[in-house]
Every structure is written in C-alpha cells, then in structure tokens.
Amino acid sequence: MREIEALGPDGVARAARLAEEAGLDAVGAADVLVGDGTLALECVVTMATAAAVTRRIKLDFGVLSVPTRPVAMMAAQVQTLQYLSRGRVRLGVGIGGFPGSPFWSAIGAGGTHRGRATDAALGALPGLIAGRPTAVGDGPEVTLAPGTAVPPLLVGSGTSEAGLRRVARLADGWLPSGLTPSQLKPAVARLREYAEEYGRPAPLVNMGVHAVLGDDPEARRAMETQLAGFFQLSEQEVRQATVSGSPEEAAERVAAFAEAGADEVGFGLDGGDFLHQVELAGEVRARVAGGQPPHASNS
Template sequence: MKVGVNLPSAGVGQAAGVAAHAKHAEDVGLESVWVGDHLIAKDRPFLDSTLRLATAAAVTERVRIGFGVMILALRPVAWAAKQVASLQHLSGDRVLLGVGAGGSVHGDAGWRAVGVPYGERGARTDAALELLPGLVMGETTKVAGEEVTLSPGATMPPVVIGGGPATLRRAARFGDEWYPAFSEPAQVAEGARRLAELAAEYGRPAPRLTVGVSVGLGDVPAERIDAQVRGLTDYGMTEDEARGALVTGSPEQAAERFGLLAEAGAHRVIAMPFLDDPMRQTELLGEVAALLA
C-alpha cells in the first residue's frame, strides 16, 4: 500500500509552504504528494497546480508529484499537454496525472471566466483525454483542425481518473487508475468490480485504484470532527457517509483502515489532512506508511 498526502492549497501556511511540505513528505517516507486544481475555489485561496508541483519537484528527488485532479477542460488541451510534458522533464518522469471534470461544489464562476460552458465539461474532458497522450509525447496531433507537434515530447504519465461511480466509464476507457475520494472499503470493492467489467468492454486491463481519504490523526477534538463532517456533506454525502469516510485515531488505527482499503482493491491512499498541523499530520502518515511497508 502506497501512501501520499495533499499539499497546502494556498502554497503557504503558518508552519511552512509547498516546498517544505513536499520535502518533509519525502523525508518521512511517503510515496507521493498531490495538489488540487481550481481557477476559482469556494471559500479558499488556490495557487496554480502546475506551479505548486514544479516547486515540489524542484526540492525532492524520489517522491511522485500528482494532480489530484487537473480540471482538464478548463484549459486548451495543447496547453495542458505542454504543462504536463514540462513537469515530466522537470521532475524526471515523476508525474501522476489525475484528471477530473470538476464538480458543483465550487460553482461555475471559473468556467464562465474562461468561456467554457459548465454543462459541456464532461464531453470536453473526454475529448481532451483522446488527444492528450499524443500531444504530451510530441506526436503530431490534429487539434481544432490544426496539426500540432509539441517539443520536447515527454513520457506520458499514468492517467488517474478522479470522481465517483459516475466516472467509472471514463476511467475504464482512458484511465490507468481510478481515484474515488471519501469512499469506504465496501464502496471501493464494488467500484473495482464494476470498473473491471467496463474495462473489458473496451478491451483494456482493469485500472488500478487510488483512494482519497480525509485524515485527522492524533488527538482530534469532537467539534473539529463535526466541522469536517459538515464540510464533507457539501460534496453530496450524508452525515453518516461523511463520518464513515473520515480516518482518525492513531497511526496504528489508520494503518488498519488503509489495510481494509487495500483488501478492497486500492493500491494507494491519498491522505487529505483536515487539521491545522499539516507538517505533524505528514509525520504521522509516515508512521502509517512504515506500518504498511
């Protein structure tokens, strides 16, 4: 079981910024660091995802750098491919390319800002995924009627399709992995079964599973857990589902929970710390990773 962690969305914090967090994650033995991607996010600042990953790549040597996830349809596909290829060169092929279509929780202001109809985001994501590998690898690819060749080409990174059960067909068609967030082991197991069936329809091997979890390790006040549960319900979860999706307690308890996700089919867990001590949470996650090694 591989363990990764989300980096700060704003890039800075009271304790440290992206560079320090990424280096710390590598030092404590985590496999990967991840960033979200929004143009305009609800109730929080967000630095550009590609620049945060470039910063992480510059201060690390081993840890993988992941989009969790890139909102591909917000960008012209050729420009997105240029960014991905550049990150592959800068990081030494350490990119994990999470891709999503964007959800409703952050509204449509970002989509209106770039002139992309919100209702077209799914179809545009699929169309971009068709073209992306050729563009990233420097192959001549027809985009909007023009033949485009990006240079230098790069190794196409693994594509990790983010989202819930509604994204399974996209993951089966385009993904090397499927990335559901806030899922319990039974949901992961059912998703893995259905994903294998859909992949077979496309003549593709079943994608692997990366699972995102909301994590607060150590002593966590009950009111802070309640606040996190309320936050998760904004994503359409019931209160019971939100409580079931949280991972709290000691590193040993977290390792047990991650082990259940592994039994359900996941090979990687991405921890999204919800407490105000991300450096300490990363240290505790390093202990979890050591227990699972």
C-alpha cells in the same frame, strides 16, 4: 487550505521535502480555483515548486479540471513538468467541480459537455505529451517538444456507469473520493468488468480520503461535518469514508480500503498542524509497509 496562510510562501517546499523524508510515495495538489476569495494555489505551479525541491517522490494531480485549460496548454504544462522532474508526474484529470463559479466564468470555461471534453482530452494528451504530431479538436496538428514519457493518466469520477466506463476505456487509473469501503468494493468490481469488456487491463484505484491524524477531535468533527454535507453521507458513513486517529488506527482504515479494492490511498490532510500531519502520514505508511497495502500519499 488553512495551511496556505499558516505556512506562508515557503510552505509548499517545506511540505514536499518533509513528505519525501517521511517516506511517502507522492505529493498532490487539487485544482480548486473558485474565484470567490477561497484560498487556493494554482496546482501546476504548486507541483513545479514541489518538483524543484525533491528527487524521488511522485507528483500527483488530483485532478486537473479539463474545462479550465485548453488541451494543448495542459499538455505543454504537463510535458514540461514531466521533463524537469525526470518523469515523476501522475496526471489525474476530471470534469471539474466548480462550473458557474466566478473563476470559471472569468476564463470562459463551459459548464456543459464536460464529459465529452474530458474524453477528447484523454484521447489527445498522450500524443501531445510524447511529442507526436497530434490533432487537437478541429484544429491543426500540434507537435510539442521535448517529448517525454507519457505519465499515468487517471480520471477522477464518481461511481456512475458513464464515469467508470470512461476510466475503463481511456485511463490507466481511477481517482474516487468520498466513498466508504462498502461503497468502493462493488464499484471496483464494475470497473474491472468494464475494462475486461474493452480488452484493457484493470485500472489502478487510487482512493482519495480526507484525514485528520493524531489526537485532534475538533478538527475531526469539522471535517466530518463538512464532508457529510458535501458528499451527502450519514454520520456513520462519513466516519467510514475518512481516516482519523493514531497511526495505528489510520493504518487499520487504510487496510479496509485496500480490502475493498484500493491500490493506493491518498490522504487529504485536514488536521490543524499540516507539517505534523505529514509526519504522521509517514508513520502510517511505515506501519502498512510490512504487508501488501496500498501506497500512501498526501495532498
């Protein structure tokens, strides 16, 4: 989140415009409000800012934390952004990763039954966003207008059976992260098996990958050290689970994730010069565009 301080209030708009000019497919924002002084911008407002200064690029949430928002409010925010952006939203949701944090406690977000709450949200969001009368929990039916096209619904989760079955049963796509290609491949196979079991099409796989592009060994080491602890990965695994180096080297890593089953690869850019990282991500996108690789995005 260093880019928040480095770029200042104009940073989101500048980065979004640059991402569109660089040929990237999407920009994204994560829902990381912790409340302990960690720098983080609220993601719905951030994506609204990006929408206002762009025309083509998709607007990704990776992911909205279901426990921190009443479902009807989440639907109203997404419906409004979908309407104002002319249908560019792709809605990623998940159980959230910060239960017990000061922010979660302050807003009364529960740390239990998060999977059940996510299932309920995925069931209600399509009707609410489309403007159909929809019951929310045990409350009355709610009708939101103007109804819009329902954005693709994607779920962020790990590789547990419960998480993959949630995606296969209720979502259009899966948002994994912190996996090596060799870990991703069997998970994608299981996801497709579950989707077939439920009689649904195979979900899109949008692999979230932390990246340091270009020649920045210090930033790369810092990224690898942080992620090794967070995802409990070995030194070798963390290098396989991330992207770094020149656009040519990064394109090879993207190809490895594509071979493992990823339809898209979203970069979480951890390098020092964020805007230059966006430009380099555009170069990676251009290098893989000649074949049939996954699309690229930045968050």
